[in-house]
Amino acid sequence: MTSTALRGRAWKLLEMVTTPLLPSDYLDLVSPLRAGADLRGRIEAVHPETGDAATIVIRPGRGWRGHTAGQYVRIGVDVDGVRLWRAYSITSPTNRQDGRFTITVKAIPGGKVSTHLVRRAKPGTLIQLDQPTGDFVLPQAKPAKVLHLTAGSGITPVMGMLRDVEFDDVVMVHCAPQPQDVIFRNELHDLVADQKLRLTEVHTDTDGMLDIARLDELVPDWAERETWACGPAGLLDAAEEHWSEHGVRERLHTERFRPSIVVAGDGGEVTFSATGKTVDADGATPLLDIGEEAGVLMPSGCRMGICFGCVTPLKTGAVRDLRTGEITEAEPGVLIQTCVSAAAGPCDIER
Numbered sequence: 001m002t003s004t005a006l007r008g009r010a011w012k013l014l015e016m017v018t019t020p021l022l023p024s025d026y027l028d029l030v031s032p033l034r035a036g037a038d039l040r041g042r043i044e045a046v047h048p049e050t051g052d053a054a055t056i057v058i059r060p061g062r063g064w065r066g067h068t069a070g071q072y073v074r075i076g077v078d079v080d081g082v083r084l085w086r087a088y089s090i091t092s093p094t095n096r097q098d099g100r101f102t103i104t105v106k107a108i109p110g111g112k113v114s115t116h117l118v119r120r121a122k123p124g125t126l127i128q129l130d131q132p133t134g135d136f137v138l139p140q141a142k143p144a145k146v147l148h149l150t151a152g153s154g155i156t157p158v159m160g161m162l163r164d165v166e167f168d169d170v171v172m173v174h175c176a177p178q179p180q181d182v183i184f185r186n187e188l189h190d191l192v193a194d195q196k197l198r199l200t201e202v203h204t205d206t207d208g209m210l211d212i213a214r215l216d217e218l219v220p221d222w223a224e225r226e227t228w229a230c231g232p233a234g235l236l237d238a239a240e241e242h243w244s245e246h247g248v249r250e251r252l253h254t255e256r257f258r259p260s261i262v263v264a265g266d267g268g269e270v271t272f273s274a275t276g277k278t279v280d281a282d283g284a285t286p287l288l289d290i291g292e293e294a295g296v297l298m299p300s301g302c303r304m305g306i307c308f309g310c311v312t313p314l315k316t317g318a319v320r321d322l323r324t325g326e327i328t329e330a331e332p333g334v335l336i337q338t339c340v341s342a343a344a345g346p347c348d349i350e351r
Contacts, residue, residue, distance in 0.1 A: 040129060041127050043121055044057045046122070056102060065131055068138075069163075071134040073087065073088060074129070075128065076129075079116045084113050087301075088156070089156040091157075104183060106118070136228065145170075146169065147172075148171070149230075154230035154255070157255055167196075173218055177203065230257075267282040267283040268280075268346040269281070270287065272294065273349070274350055298338060310338045310339045314328065314335070314350075316348040317348055320342050322340050322342055
C-alpha cells in the first residue's frame with residue numbers, strides 16, 4: 001500500500017474518532033497558523049500612534065503570500081461574539097525581516113471594529129485574514145517626482161510606500177485637525193530631517209480645510225508629479241476635478257475607503273429571511289452594516305462597491321444605491337451589493 005493511501009486511511013480513522021468534529025478542528029487549536037488551514041493571523045503587539053490610532057503587528061499564517069506597498073488586507077475580527085470583516089491598508093514594508101506585517105487603524109466614532117482594535121485588541125488574539133489586494137500601488141518604474149496628498153488615516157497606504165521605496169524627490173501634503181493627530185508624525189519628521197521627504201502639514205482646526213487650489217503655492221510643480229491621494233471623499237473629489245481641469249488626470253491615483261454617498265430616501269423594515277431576523281433600518285445605512293449590527297453573518301469585501309464580495313439576493317422590496325440614488329426592485333434573480341445599498345422601504349434580504 002502506498003504512503004498516500006496509508007495517510008488517507010489514517011485520516012479517515014481520525015475522522016471517526018473525532019466526530020462530530022474534524023481532525024482539522026483539533027489541529028486548529030494546536031497550530032492555527034499552519035499551512036493548509038484557513039488563513040489566519042495572530043496579533044503580536046499593539047502600538048499607539050495617536051490618541052485614537054494604533055499600529056497592529058500581525059503574524060500571518062503560512063499561506064500568506066505577501067503584499068505590494070499600498071495594498072490593503074481584509075481581516076475578520078470577533079467583536080462581542082460576532083465576526084466582522086474590515087479592510088485596512090498595510091503599513092509595513094514588503095521586506096520586513098521577521099515575516100510580520102502591520103496595519104494602522106484609526107478608531108472611528110461608532111466603528112465597532114476600529115474601536116475594538118485600537119482600544120481592546122490584545123497580543124495573542126487570532127484573527128481571520130484574506131490575501132492582500134488593491135491597485136493603489138507604485139509602478140514598476142520608480143517615478144522621478146512624487147506627490148502624496150493625504151488626510152487623516154488616508155496616510156496609511158502611503159506610509160507603506162514611503163517605508164518600502166526611497167524616492168529621489170517626494171513631497172507630502174497631509175491634513176489633520178491638530179499636530180498631535182498626525183499619524184506617524186515623528187517618523188515623517190525624521191524623513192524630513194534626513195532630506196528624504198518634503199512635508200507640509202495642514203492643521204484643519206486652525207488652518208481650515210485644504211483648498212485644492214493652494215497646491216499652486218504649496219507644491220508649485222504639482223502637475224509634473226505622479227500623485228497618490230487618499231483621504232475623505234471631499235478631498236478626493238476636489239483632487240480629481242482639479243487634475244482633470246489641468247489635463248493631467250492620468251497622473252493622479254486615488255484610494256477611497258468609503259464610496260461617495262448621495263442623500264438616501266426613507267428606510268424600512270428589513271427581513272433577513274435565512275436567519276429569521278427583522279430590524280428597522282434608515283435610508284442611509286448600508287444593509288451590510290444593518291445586518292452585521294443584527295448579528296447576521298454577512299459576506300463582505302472592500303465595503304465600497306468594487307469587489308462584489310457582498311452580493312446577496314433581494315427577495316422582496318426595494319433598495320437604493322447609496323452612490324447614485326438608483327432604486328432596485330426585487331424580481332427573480334436580482335442581486336444587490338449590500339455594502340452600497342440601503343433600504344428604500346420594507347425589503348427581504350436572503351441572509
